[in-house]
Structures are given as C-alpha cells and as structure tokens.
Amino acid sequence: MFKIGEVARLSGCSRETIRHYEKLKLLNPPRRAANGYRYYDETAIKRLGFIRHGRSLGLDLQTISELLALAEHPDSDCASADRIARHHLERLEERIASLERLADELRSVVVQCGGGRVADCRIIEALFDARYEAE
Amino acid sequence: MFKIGEVARLSGCSRETIRHYEKLKLLNPPRRAANGYRYYDETAIKRLGFIRHGRSLGLDLQTISELLALAEHPDSDCASADRIARHHLERLEERIASLERLADELRSVVVQCGGGRVADCRIIEALFDARYEAE
DNA sequence: GCTTGACCCTGCAATGATTACAGGGTTTAG
DNA sequence: CTAAACCCTGTAATCATTGCAGGGTCAAGC
Numbered sequence: 001m002f003k004i005g006e007v008a009r010l011s012g013c014s015r016e017t018i019r020h021y022e023k024l025k026l027l028n029p030p031r032r033a034a035n036g037y038r039y040y041d042e043t044a045i046k047r048l049g050f051i052r053h054g055r056s057l058g059l060d061l062q063t064i065s066e067l068l069a070l071a072e073h074p075d076s077d078c079a080s081a082d083r084i085a086r087h088h089l090e091r092l093e094e095r096i097a098s099l100e101r102l103a104d105e106l107r108s109v110v111v112q113c114g115g116g117r118v119a120d121c122r123i124i125e126a127l128f129d130a131r132y133e134a135e
Numbered sequence: 136m137f138k139i140g141e142v143a144r145l146s147g148c149s150r151e152t153i154r155h156y157e158k159l160k161l162l163n164p165p166r167r168a169a170n171g172y173r174y175y176d177e178t179a180i181k182r183l184g185f186i187r188h189g190r191s192l193g194l195d196l197q198t199i200s201e202l203l204a205l206a207e208h209p210d211s212d213c214a215s216a217d218r219i220a221r222h223h224l225e226r227l228e229e230r231i232a233s234l235e236r237l238a239d240e241l242r243s244v245v246v247q248c249g250g251g252r253v254a255d256c257r258i259i260e261a262l263f264d265a266r267y268e269a270e
Numbered sequence: 271g272c273t274t275g276a277c278c279c280t281g282c283a284a285t286g287a288t289t290a291c292a293g294g295g296t297t298t299a300g
Numbered sequence: 301c302t303a304a305a306c307c308c309t310g311t312a313a314t315c316a317t318t319g320c321a322g323g324g325t326c327a328a329g330c
Contacts, residue, residue, distance in 0.1 A: 005277065015278085016318060024316095035325060037278055050262050057237050057262075061316070067259065074254035081258045082245065089241045096238060099231050102192050106224045110217065119209035123216045124202060127185050127192075140306065150307085151289060159287095170296060172307055196287070 001031075001039045011048035018048065026051060026065055059088060136166075136174045146183035153183065161186060161200055194223060 008015045021027045027047060030038045047068065054064040063084060070081050109126040118124060143150045154173075156162045162182060165173045182203065189199040198219060205216050245258065253259060 003278075014318080017316085019280095020317070035278080036280095037325085046263060053262050053264075055316085057241060058234070067262065070253055070256075071259045071263070074252060076253050078251050078253045078256035078259070081253065081256050085241060085245045085258045089238065089245055092234060092238050092241065096231060096234050099193070099227060099234070103224060103227050103231060106192060106220060106227065110220045110224055116213050117209065118205050118211050118213045118216065121205075121213035121216050123220045124206045124213070127188050127202065128181060128206070129188075138307075149289080152287085154308095155288070170307080171309095172296085190287085 001041060002045070004038045004040070007040045007045055007048065011045050012052050013048050021048070021051065021061075024061060024065075026061060026068070057088070058092060063088065136176060137180070139173045139175070142175045142180055142183065146180050147187050148183050156183070156186065156196075159196060159200075161196060161203070192223070193227060198223065 002010065004015050004018055007013075007018060011018070013021070018027065022029055027044060030040045030044060033039055050068065050071075051061075051064050054067065055061075059067075067081060067084060070076065070078070105126075109123050137145065139150050139153055142148075142153060146153070148156070153162065157164060162179060165175045165179060168174055185203065185206075186196070186199050189202065190196075194202075202216060202219060205211065205213070240261075243261075
C-alpha cells in the first residue's frame with residue numbers, strides 16, 4: 001500500500017496530476033486511511049504508467065480512457081485499439097509533415113543578419129509577408 | 136476603415152480572436168464609431184497577418200509580441216529577431232525529432248490484430264510496458 | 271512536551287490560445 | 301416593420317496540468 005507521494009515517485013506523475021486523474025475518473029478512488037490519506041496498490045501504479053506512456057505518445061486523456069476501458073475487457077475484440085492507434089499514428093504523421101514544412105520555412109527565413117537594421121531584417125519581413133500564410 | 140467582421144475575413148482571425156488580441160495588448164485599441172463599433176485600418180490587418188503567420192509557425196503570442204515590438208523600431212539591431220527565430224527553430228527541430236521517435240514506436244506497436252482478443256493485443260500491452268517510458 | 275519539516279487534505283485559480291456563450295444593442299435589406 | 305446579420309461586453313468553457321491558500325497529520329530530534 002502506497003501513499004500518494006510514493007505513487008507519484010513510482011509512476012512519474014505528480015501528486016496533483018494523480019488527484020486530477022481521480023477527479024476525471026481515469027483512476028478509481030483509492031482506499032482511504034482513517035486520517036483521510038489515499039492508499040494505492042500496484043494496479044493503480046500500472047494504470048498511471050499506462051496513462052503516462054499514452055500521454056508521452058501524444059494521446060489525449062479521452063483516448064487513453066477509451067483504451068483503458070478496452071483493456072478492462074480482455075476477452076473482447078481488439079480491433080478498436082488497433083483503429084485508435086492507427087488513427088493516432090496518421091494524425092501524428094500529418095503533424096510531423098506540417099512541422100517539417102514550418103521548419104523549412106523558418107530555415108529559409110533564418111539568415112545571417114550580422115547586425116543589420118530591423119528595417120532590412122528578412123525574419124520580420126517574412127512574417128509580414130502574406131504569401132506564406134499556412135494551413 | 137473596416138468593421139471587425141471584415142477584418143476577421145481579411146486577416147483570417149476570428150472576431151473573438153481579434154478582440155482577444157486587443158485585450159492582450161497585441162493590437163492597439165482601434166477607433167470606435169459613435170455606436171461603439173470598432174473600426175480598423177490596414178495596418179491592423181497587416182499586424183494580424185503577422186500574428187497569424189507567427190502562430191502558424193508555432194510561435195507563442197509572447198514571442199510574436201516581442202517580434203512586433205522589434206518591428207516597431209526599424210532602425211534598431213535585428214540580432215534579437217535572429218536569435219528568437221533561431222531559438223524557435225531549434226526547439227522545433229527537437230520537437231520534430233521527438234515526434235519521429237513516437238511515430239516509430241507507434242508504428243512498431245500498430246500491428247495486424249485481425250480480430251484478436253484484447254488480452255493478446257500488442258497495442259494495449261505496449262502501453263502497459265514501462266520499458267518505453269518517454270522523456 | 272514541542273518544534274520542525276515532510277507529508278497529506280480540499281477546493282479554487284492560473285496557465286495559453288481560443289472558442290462559445292448569454293444577454294443585450296444596431297444596421298441593413300426586403 | 302421585421303428579420304437577418306452584424307456589433308457590444310463580460311464571463312465561462314476547452315485541455316492537461318500546475319500552483320496556491322489554508323488547513324490537518326506524522327515522525328524525528330531537542
């Protein structure tokens with residue numbers, strides 16, 4: 001049985017975040033000691049690891065919550081999990097492509113200024129230039 | 136002279152966003168007609184274009200505000216603009232590299248499930264797997 | 271016994287950028 | 301004259317998290 005601070009250290013989520021997940025019903029309310037302290041078991045830590053891992057992959061809490069719901073029915077079909085992951089991968093690839101375009105544009109804009117005047121600055125100029133308006 | 140709706144159409148920022156920028160002092164308070172309507176000139180539209188362009192590059196409003204302040208002093212040194220842009224480019228490149236790693240992991244996780252049981256699902260399994268804990 | 275510091279609790283406000291109301295007033299075209 | 305399309309203000313929502321105020325509790329050392 002672990003207090004919230006230990007769980008925070010073990011799971012990598014802050015105490016505030018853990019209480020927040022409880023409020024959002026991503027985590028079952030843990031047992032409480034007589035003094036009101038939360039006490040957790042290992043499954044809560046695993047669950048927090050799952051959430052953290054999902055977050056680090058850029059999944060939102062809603063999506064993670066869906067995956068957790070799936071994980072609670074081990075005998076059901078995993079096609080949904082597959083669909084969710086594939087969908088997320090697609091969005092991720094789009095996002096990367098879009099950031100690559102932006103980096104290209106920034107690179108083309110970041111030139112040697114060597115102490116020039118703002119009036120001649122390509123960076124400022126480029127930002128005022130409507131030709132490159134994005135998505 | 137343009138009303139806020141026209142400015143919204145011309146600049147690509149919504150009316151709410153324009154009023155929001157005014158509140159954040161990114162935009163000078165425009166002239167008001169007797170009925171209280173905001174009236175803008177072309178410089179406001181240019182400024183909004185600058186902000187939108189910056190946002191589309193992933194700059195935050197604080198950064199954009201700094202660049203706008205620079206742009207207002209055309210005779211000063213543009214080294215600051217250069218530094219801001221380079222710094223942002225670096226962060227962007229880091230972000231892209233990190234997203235690439237995530238996409239790789241997701242790709243390795245998204246395998247054919249073909250109607251398997253959740254209990255055997257690689258996706259769920261991988262999310263529970265602490266080995267891949269990220270940044 | 272008593273202080274100190276490390277914990278824990280609740281509930282609410284902040285972040286950043288935007289969007290979405292609610293609850294009004296004004297203008298314009300039919 | 302009325303309906304639609306505009307405008308106004310102010311406030312609250314979004315998302316995921318963090319921070320704070322204002323408490324209570326616990327273990328160790330004096």
